[in-house]
Each structure stands twice: as structure tokens, then as C-alpha cells.
Amino acid sequence: xxxxxxxxxxxxxxxxxxxxxxxxxxxxxxIRAEMEARADESLKAIGKGNLVNLEEFTKSNQSWIxxxxxx
Numbered sequence: 001x002x003x004x005x006x007x008x009x010x011x012x013x014x015x016x017x018x019x020x021x022x023x024x025x026x027x028x029x030x031i032r033a034e035m036e037a038r039a040d041e042s043l044k045a046i047g048k049g050n051l052v053n054l055e056e057f058t059k060s061n062q063s064w065i066x067x068x069x070x071x
Contacts, residue, residue, distance in 0.1 A: 017023055045051075052060070 014026070
């Protein structure tokens with residue numbers, strides 16, 4: 001089964017879930033998966049020497065925080 005098919009089937013099943021605790025657990029799992037993916041990307045970038053100075057990093061983080069706050 002292709003990845004897009006798996007995603008669609010999961011979305012369909014998710015729409016039938018009525019238990020808030022279950023949805024919160026799924027959200028935590030997704031957050032963890034996203035954080036792991038970002039960490040992997042960061043480690044690969046470091047391995048390739050793609051580094052940013054602290055000032056650029058701070059600006060990027062502040063921008064990200066503002067974007068998240070407006071969502």
C-alpha cells in the first residue's frame with residue numbers, strides 16, 4: 001500500500017474517533033514524530049556542515065514562535 005493511501009485510511013479512521021483522550025494521545029505521538037524528524041534533519045545538516053550562527057538561529061526561532069502564536 002502506498003504512503004498516500006495509508007494516510008487517507010488513517011484520516012478516515014481518525015474522523016470516527018470520539019474519545020478526546022485517544023485524540024490527545026495521537027496528537028502527542030504526532031508531535032514526537034515531528035520532533036524526531038526535525039532532529040534527524042538537523043543532524044544530517046550538521047554532518048554536511050550546514051551550520052547557522054547564533055544570531056541567525058535566534059531570528060529564525062523568533063519568527064517561528066510568532067508564526068505558531070498566530071495559528
